[in-house]
Amino acid sequence: MGILYSEPICQAAYRNELEEVELFLAEDPNKLNVKDSFGGDTPLxxxxxxxxxxxxxxxxxxxxxxxxTNSKERTCLHYAVRRKFSFLDYLLIIILMPVLLVGYIIMMSRTRQNERLIRLLVQSGVNVDAVDYVCLSVLISNHSVKCQYI
Structure with missing residues (x-):
């Protein structure tokens, strides 16, 4: 559902009907800042x-x-900043959150596995100063491993 406005341009703006808003303003440019008779909302x-x-x-x-401002003394900014999630937004979040969580868990598991492998290789005496064919070396600090060009 939604709000019903007495001013057609307000209704068109509320329903996201840009072409209708353009037509109303082409017919009467004074409708740009018109206030609806019920709540005082403008098209904006x-x-x-x-x-x-x-x-x-x-x-x-x-x-x-x-x-x-409208009858509640609110400007367009008041409504822009208090924009809320719709039911569909919440539904998508509820459906996708477990998928994202599983993805995150897999990513962290692979990262830990890779860290264990790197520690094992470093402890085994791998040459940490080795440079590959594009002059890429491995920089190992206390908490991270990065590749860098030299």
Missing amino acids: ICACRKGHIKVASYLLSREANVNL
Whole structure:
């Protein structure tokens, strides 16, 4: 669902309908900073409520007033900074988080395995000053192993 606005340009901005917003402003440029009769939202506030960057950018390019407030004394910035995750966002996070966690665990396991192998090789007397054919040497410090060009 969503919010229903009495001003069609506000409704178009809220629904991310850039072409509609352009048409409304082509018909009447004074609609740029119009306030909706219910909550006093401007088209820019409506776009920022839903995080619609293209519509907000277009309205700003037309020099929409960013300091206008609605009936709650909020500007477009108030809505931009309090933008929340949608249900779909949370659903994707819940679904993907275990996958990312498994990936992270695998990465850390491989890193530890590689560190054990490097320690074993260093303890066995491998030449740590060896340079390969592109002058790449291995730099071993206390906590990390890096390759560097010399």
